[in-house]
Structure formats: C-alpha cells, structure tokens
Amino acid sequence: MQITQFFVKGIAHSSYILAGKQNCAVIDPRRDTAIYLEEAKSKGLKITHILETHLHADFISGHIDLADITGAKIYAPEAANCEFEHIGLAEGDTFEIDDMSIKILETPGHTPEHICYVVSDTSRGSDPVAVFCGDTLFVGDVGRPDLFPNRAEELASKLYDSLHEKLLSLPGSCEVYPAHGEGSLCGRALGAKRSSTIGYERKYNYALQIPDRKKFVENLTTDMPPAPDHFGRCTEINRKGPTKLKELPPVKEIPPKEFFKLSKRDETAILDLRCYEGFGGEHIPASWCIDFRGNFATYAGWLLPPDKQILLVSESEKQAMESVVWLHRVGLDNISGFMDGGIFAWVTAGFRTSHVPQLSIPELHERIISKNPLVIIDVRALSEYEVFHIENSIHIPVQDLRKRYEELDPEAEKVVICSTGHRSSMGCSILKQHGLSRVNNASGGMTGYNAAGFGPECPICALSWAGKVGRGGKP
Structure with a gap:
C-alpha cells in the first residue's frame, strides 16, 4: 500500500493517490487532474477508483474530468444525491483495491452527507491503517458545521457523534489524512502538519478535548470565520457535476480596441490581477483588483459576480493562464480572455485609466x-x-x-x-x-x-506562515 499526497497551497487542499501493486484510487481530486495521471503513469498504476468524501464547498472537484479521461468509477456519498453517474456509498459498505479493504463510515457534521474511507492493508493485517476523513477531522481542528446556517447546531451535534462514536473508535495508530490543511476556511485553526494519527489527535486536538456535547456545539457554532460566497456555489456544482475543462471555450488574447468594447457591456467584469502597486499606478476604470500574489483564488471566488464574463488584465500571458487555472478551481468558468499587451497596450491605444494613490x-x-x-x-x-x-x-x-x-x-x-x-x-x-x-x-x-514602530507587532501578521501560503493563500 502506498499513499501519495498532493497539496494545493492556495486553497490548502489535500488530495491523495491510494495505491496497491497495480491499481489505485484518487481521493478528493482537484479540478486540474494531470498531476494524478502523471503520478500513476510514473508508477505503472491504473486509476480505477475516484473517491469523494463529500460535496466540497471551497473548490471544484476533478471527479468528472478524471472519470472521463481514465474510465474509473466515481464513488460518492449516497446521501449527496449526486446527478452524475456514480456508485453511492453508505455506512458499512466495503470494497477492495488490490490488497486493500476500504470500509465506509458515515460522518455527517461538516456537511450532511459526509463519509470517511477507512483502509486496511490486508497483506499485513486486518486493523485499519489509514482513514481519509475529508473535512470531518483535521490536524488540530475539526470541520466547521456552520456552512448550512439554519442547521449549524444540528450538524455540530452530528459532528460530535461522528468524531466520538466513529473516528475516535479507530486504533490510535491509524493514520489521519484530511482534505485540508493550514490556511483553509473549512475549519478555524487547522495545523500546519498535513497528516496525523487518531491517537495524536485524540490527545492534542482542541475540539476533541471538549467532552460535553453542549459545549462542543457552542464552541463550533460561535465566532466562526465568514464563509466565502463561492462555498454554496461550489457545493451545488460538485453535486451536479462540473463542466469538463475540455468543453470550456479557450481563453484568448483580446486586442485593446475589442477589449474596450467588451468592457462596456453590463455582462462583463474586468479583473486586474497585477501587483497592487501597478494597479494603483493606472488601471481600467471599474476594474476589480485581486493581486495574483495574494489570496487570489479565495477572494476571486468570494468577490467576483459569477454570472459575469471575466476580462483579465495581467502582467503577462503566463500570469493570465495561471490565473485561469485558479479561477476554474473556484468555479469561475466564464472567462472571455486577457488583454493582449496588458495595460501598456491599453494606454498606448489612447484609452482612459484610473488611479489609486x-x-x-x-x-x-x-x-x-x-x-x-x-x-x-x-x-x-x-x-x-x-x-x-x-x-x-x-x-x-x-x-x-x-x-x-x-x-x-x-x-x-x-x-x-x-x-x-x-x-x-x-x-x-x-x-x-x-x-x-x-x-x-x-x-x-x-x-x-x-x-515602523507605530504599533505593536501583530501576532497574526508575524506568524512564520503569514504571506507565504502561495497563490490564493496569503492573508
């Protein structure tokens, strides 16, 4: 049995390949799936299973694209009522991949339909060796139950049961592989370490140190960070099945004069992803400024109107195309193109700019x-x-x-x-x-x-990880 983790810094998302000798599963895949194909090919593995723990809220999953490319079957929670072809899973279901046995635990709480995959390496023994727990249990934290505002207390109580009656009943040596790490808004205080064990979390996870159900519910439904706008959209897109990337129109270069005409339409939004200093110097009036060096993906999903056609202003073609990957990851697929020649081409064409000192x-x-x-x-x-x-x-x-x-x-x-x-x-x-x-x-x-000495050092700003989380991850 081999486990390979893939971590996307900007959205702090972990996905995995769970491999036997010949076949493997991809668990909670990201939308741009080439990395899994390359990894499987390099190890001589066939991707036969695509496993979803829940309907992800903060990113668009790659299950549809990966199934289309590989022919692998998609496994997802039966309670999610997914509209695409899949195998629905419920409590106690089991299946095998080579010498591995996978058992399903229903673990509602973060979302109503959540499941976990408990893996035993039968070539060595019958004890559970790993659990892919999605957003139920993190390193140092647990999944937030407030993404369904009218059900927060109900889901928090279910999360308590999912943790104490199911996950904590696993052996202390069982390895914990969550779907997110530090920087994710799917929890409140996720640790920087990207995997753990049941025993370590039982001993040190703050949420698991709250034995009283009422206090647990109160803690998990009070002072939670706001949920970005795209969380609700992504959940529904993942349930229906996202559009295959190959079916989206190509992102093209747009000359300044055509860009100007498109920018005047009500159905368009101009996204300037250059450095904020450059935006301040000059930008197209009414542009959104979301600096690509900052928390790009999260704030693009949070702020941009999803019904608009997005026009990109970038520092280079490379930056524009990289931003497209991130926009697709948070469900923004309506991208018309990027301005050929950038802001320099705009001003030399004689068009007006605005400024922020x-x-x-x-x-x-x-x-x-x-x-x-x-x-x-x-x-x-x-x-x-x-x-x-x-x-x-x-x-x-x-x-x-x-x-x-x-x-x-x-x-x-x-x-x-x-x-x-x-x-x-x-x-x-x-x-x-x-x-x-x-x-x-x-x-x-x-x-x-x-x-500069005008105020005390901010402990949040001064954290070693602050500003180093990468594309879409900076505070």
Missing part, C-alpha cells in the same frame, strides 16, 4: 497626526482587527464593502488598510466601482505600520 506607512502616520486626517477603513477580519487597530479606524471586512460602502461619506478622503496592502487594494477597487473617488491604499498595511 499608494500611501507609504510614514505618510499615513503623518496624516493621522495632522490636522487634516483621513478616514481610515480597516478591511481585515474581525480577529485581526481586535488584536490591534489604528484608533478611530472603521472596521468593514473587505467582502462587506460591496454593500457597506453606503455607510461611508463619499466626499471624505479615505485610506484603506489591511495587513499588507492586498485586501486593501481590493477594497479600493470596490469603493471606486461605487463612485467613491477620494480613495488611497495603505501600502504595507498593518505589517508595515507595526514594523
């Missing part, structure tokens, strides 16, 4: 202590804001600016701040879309503010 942290501090201060809008998460914030700043998380911009004085000069400048630049683009013109971005954010 970038205030360095010393400049911002000078304005704060001056007689002509700015309105400071802090767009970080509440947990970050509560650690430390600039006095008299207004807290509006960046995603909420889409509606709460109306609370702001349109005539006042404003500066938007986050931890580094990425989310604040998103916020600036949202405000400008709604006609608020006197908008500045705090370049360097609270990280720079604290580094």
Whole structure:
C-alpha cells in the first residue's frame, strides 16, 4: 500500500493517490487532474477508483474530468444525491483495491452527507491503517458545521457523534489524512502538519478535548470565520457535476480596441490581477483588483459576480493562464480572455485609466497626526482587527464593502488598510466601482505600520506562515 499526497497551497487542499501493486484510487481530486495521471503513469498504476468524501464547498472537484479521461468509477456519498453517474456509498459498505479493504463510515457534521474511507492493508493485517476523513477531522481542528446556517447546531451535534462514536473508535495508530490543511476556511485553526494519527489527535486536538456535547456545539457554532460566497456555489456544482475543462471555450488574447468594447457591456467584469502597486499606478476604470500574489483564488471566488464574463488584465500571458487555472478551481468558468499587451497596450491605444494613490506607512502616520486626517477603513477580519487597530479606524471586512460602502461619506478622503496592502487594494477597487473617488491604499498595511514602530507587532501578521501560503493563500 502506498499513499501519495498532493497539496494545493492556495486553497490548502489535500488530495491523495491510494495505491496497491497495480491499481489505485484518487481521493478528493482537484479540478486540474494531470498531476494524478502523471503520478500513476510514473508508477505503472491504473486509476480505477475516484473517491469523494463529500460535496466540497471551497473548490471544484476533478471527479468528472478524471472519470472521463481514465474510465474509473466515481464513488460518492449516497446521501449527496449526486446527478452524475456514480456508485453511492453508505455506512458499512466495503470494497477492495488490490490488497486493500476500504470500509465506509458515515460522518455527517461538516456537511450532511459526509463519509470517511477507512483502509486496511490486508497483506499485513486486518486493523485499519489509514482513514481519509475529508473535512470531518483535521490536524488540530475539526470541520466547521456552520456552512448550512439554519442547521449549524444540528450538524455540530452530528459532528460530535461522528468524531466520538466513529473516528475516535479507530486504533490510535491509524493514520489521519484530511482534505485540508493550514490556511483553509473549512475549519478555524487547522495545523500546519498535513497528516496525523487518531491517537495524536485524540490527545492534542482542541475540539476533541471538549467532552460535553453542549459545549462542543457552542464552541463550533460561535465566532466562526465568514464563509466565502463561492462555498454554496461550489457545493451545488460538485453535486451536479462540473463542466469538463475540455468543453470550456479557450481563453484568448483580446486586442485593446475589442477589449474596450467588451468592457462596456453590463455582462462583463474586468479583473486586474497585477501587483497592487501597478494597479494603483493606472488601471481600467471599474476594474476589480485581486493581486495574483495574494489570496487570489479565495477572494476571486468570494468577490467576483459569477454570472459575469471575466476580462483579465495581467502582467503577462503566463500570469493570465495561471490565473485561469485558479479561477476554474473556484468555479469561475466564464472567462472571455486577457488583454493582449496588458495595460501598456491599453494606454498606448489612447484609452482612459484610473488611479489609486499608494500611501507609504510614514505618510499615513503623518496624516493621522495632522490636522487634516483621513478616514481610515480597516478591511481585515474581525480577529485581526481586535488584536490591534489604528484608533478611530472603521472596521468593514473587505467582502462587506460591496454593500457597506453606503455607510461611508463619499466626499471624505479615505485610506484603506489591511495587513499588507492586498485586501486593501481590493477594497479600493470596490469603493471606486461605487463612485467613491477620494480613495488611497495603505501600502504595507498593518505589517508595515507595526514594523515602523507605530504599533505593536501583530501576532497574526508575524506568524512564520503569514504571506507565504502561495497563490490564493496569503492573508
């Protein structure tokens, strides 16, 4: 038996190949599936099974594409009522792959239909050796039960049973392979380690140290981070079966004049994925700014209207095509193309641009202590804001600016701040879309503010992983 893990940093997603001597299963695959085909080929394996633990909310699964390419059968929770061809699984079902026996545990809680795959290596013994537990049990955390708002307490109680009556009954030596790691919004405090054991989690996982059901439910339904908009969309897309990537129209280069005409249509959205400093220098009016260096995938899925045709402005063709992969991963398939020649081609064609002044942290501090201060809008998460914030700043998380911009004085000069400048630049683009013109971005954010000595070091910003999670993973 061999287990190979594949980790996508931007969405903190883990998928796996579970292999015997000749055949293998792919568990919770990502949408771009070439990596599994290459791995199987390199080891002389045939992909015969595609195993889904649940209907994923934060990404589009690759089950349909992988089945189409390999002919492998898709196995999924029977309770999910999936609309594509599959084998439905329920409590106690078993099947074999070479010398491995896989048993199904129904583990509702994170989602109503969730299942886990318990694996025994029968060439060595009958004891469970590994469990692929999806989003039920993480390293250091458990799956959030609040993605169905009207069922949060019900699902939290079911999660308690799934953990204590089922997963914790497995041997302490049984290896734990979750579908997510640190950086995922499918939990609250996932650990950086990407696998564990039942025994270690039983001893050290904070949620498993809450023996009282009522307190467990209260803990798992209180102060959870907001769920991005695309979570609900991805769940339904995965249930119905996503469009095969090969059936999507090709992403093409669009000359500036054609780009200009398309940008004027109500059904289009312009996504500028260049560095936020470049966006500030000049950008196409009404563009969304989502810096590709930051938490690109999550915020693209969260902020962009899914019914719009997306026009890309990038620093290069390579960057544009890389962004397409990430957009597809979060269910944004309506991508018309990218501008040939980038913003340079736009301005040399004589078209108008807009600007966002970038205030360095010393400049911002000078304005704060001056007689002509700015309105400071802090767009970080509440947990970050509560650690430390600039006095008299207004807290509006960046995603909420889409509606709460109306609370702001349109005539006042404003500066938007986050931890580094990425989310604040998103916020600036949202405000400008709604006609608020006197908008500045705090370049360097609270990280720079604290580094300059104007505030205490932010423990969240200072974490060793902060800003290093990769495409779609930076705070």
